[in-house]
Amino acid sequence: MFFVVFGINNVFAQQISIGFGYGMSNAQMTGLKSVNRTTLANLPFKAKQVENFPSAQEYNFEFNASIFKKYSLGVCYNYFSTGSRISSIDYSGEYRFDNISTNTSYGFINKFSIFEAKAFLIQFTAAFGWYKSKFKLTEVLNLYQTQSNQYENKFESKGMFIKPGIDILYSFKFIKIGLYGSYYSNTENEISLSRNNSLKLVVPNTNHKVKTDWKGFQYGIKFLISSFNSKNK
């Protein structure tokens, strides 16, 4: 499909852009937060949820070409990572239950210019494609520096995503700088053990299967480099 688009672009495109984005993203992570709550409640000692999937840095990359005057099409890549920790440290030892979650998305991005005035450009963006999530769950119990128990399990999940958004850009020659905002939504799929897909991550006690939930807003700054086609001249 990418090559089809490029084929069209070769006929009608007037401009090609490569862009990078950096910003913040939050995610609901409903199922994993439930895992944390239950784990915390089951601990026999006093502990705290010190981190619980906070807003974290988000990176994205896109490559697109204008097909019509106000419409361009391209491919995109998105990377987001967050995590959680249940912690307790006292004189006798320490306990940690860490979860590092990363989400990688790639797909197509559509852009519609909805406002242009001099150097300002406002675009409605709509990305869709596939995502792949990875979860690294690590539980550590160290006692009196004599006993050390560490359990690490890796999980993963795959699915589809859609991300509508808006870019507000300022053009300076062939460079565009601006802000972006979008809402990321994904299909909620079960999370499986990486080394054995038949084993699913469940909420302790209830045994409800945990599903990916990256839904949330993303925002940040965007930097684009554009090139001009000779047909436009």
Next chain:
Amino acid sequence: MKKLFFGLIILLFYSCEYELQDDFYNNIDKDVDKPTATVELNFATDTLYLSYPSYIDFKIEAGNHKFNWVNFYINNIKYGTYYSSTGSFEISPSRYNYTDGTYQIKIEAFSNSGTGSIADCVGSEGFLFTYNWVMVISDDANLSPQIKKICRDNGKLRLDWSMYKSTNFKKYLILKSNTNNDWDTIIRVYDQHTTSAYDPSYIGEEAIYAIRTIAGLTLFGRSLEYKDTVPQLKISNYGDKSFKLKWKSYFSNNVAGYIISEVKKDVYGYNYITTLPATDSTYIFQNGKFGVESELMLTTIPKNTPSYFSDEFNRTQYYSSKCKGIIGKKSFNVGQVYVPNGNSLIYRTSNAIFLYDYNTRKNSDSLIFSNSFQIGSVSPDGNYILGVENSTNFFVYNVSTKTKKNVSFSDITGSLNYYYFMAMANTGVAVLCTTKNYYVYDFVNNNLIASRTDFDYWALYLTISADGKYFSNGYNYFFKIEGNAIVQLPDITNNLYYYNFNPCNPEEVIEYTPNGSIQFINILDRSVSKSIPISCDVIQNIDFKAGKILGSTKSEFKVYDLNSGSLLWSYPTFSQTNFVSYQFQLCKDVIYWYEGYLIYL
């Protein structure tokens, strides 16, 4: 260059994995004191007795501290680790690993420290408590409790048994039987440490006890017999017509009451008399039967009757006591009492004859014998006592002169033939009988008056008229002594029963019809001077001085007025056959029984 640029971008993305940084530091005081623990074991003693299969139930507590595991050692070899969240641990040594015997066991219990630290909460920090015991593994039968002692205890029967020392105790059952076959559970004890109890049904009877222990398995103890004393009836005369019954219960707490019965004489059974409360221990039994031995029975009624005593016969057999007694005041201990028409009655003992003045009620005279003797007759006026001494002599005692005379048998008949019957008249003349020969002899003058040897039958008994001129041989045949001849008078029987000569009229005899009348009949002309209606079977005797007739039936004594024939008095008795005349003698309102008892009218 462009490719390298994109590659670095992607690598950058991957390297930007989220980093967790925060931690929670929990400040906890780690200085806590070792708590004091309390231990419970499912054993009744400090030594742990185990039978197969059983287990050690170990429970330890120390305030809010939790015990999560224990180590169990047998003879210092670790047997296993046991886990629990409640502080209770069930330890089961395998029956196949250990033979019967004594073992040293140790239990190490580990509690949390109570600080709340991570190590404390996951069971890696705490206090160790160590306990040592001796464990005895033995066969079930050896651990079975046994009844050790059965004894009286303050009005109850106490049973003591050895304690069940092993585990899984549920209850003791105390069983009771009288036959070793039919057992009744009389006591249930649910406390293992309780090793004594009282039999609420025991009142002294013969019984067999056994203990059965329910403890997962059922353990049977050996049976033990015990016999004490049911309340024993004691009887004594109370006045002349009553018995005083006494008894004592050693198990009064278990007694509901008593039943007094009289044992029937003619058939098996009892005549119910009364029921008494448990607090009673005496009873006055009035109007007992005179002239017969009475047997009374005390049946103790327990508050709780074992189920195997299903019928009255069983209960009577085990719970009853019998005692015999004789109504009447103890009187002359003799076999012969003579009531002549004088002031004294005459009785004998083994070596003497006594004259008893029934006015003063004291002995007035006595005649001591050094040889064997037998009273044969007393004259109607009581002045002469005729008898046989040493089987060779007659003796005659003159009461008024207090002189005794001996006459040899051979002096009368020329031989030493024994004289079976004799009758003495007021004159000192007596009629004597040796088998079929009759002799009339004057003991005052030592003169054989008459004799007759042609009779072909023996006399039943001999009676003689007060003047010594007539006699009877007991067959309603009457004879008159004419000179030196004995002449038989015409028969006057008329189917009447002969009683005796009238001591007040020598020519009159007294005869009677059972349940008909007494008639005074002249032996010469058969005229009847007096007829008195009576309703008795036998005339016992007539007290001519008091004017009273004593008669008897099988169930009653009756006293009639000699003149009017009215019934003056009656009293119960019992006899399967009619009494014989003269067994009872009425004399001045006293009835003497030749067995040595008297009652007053």
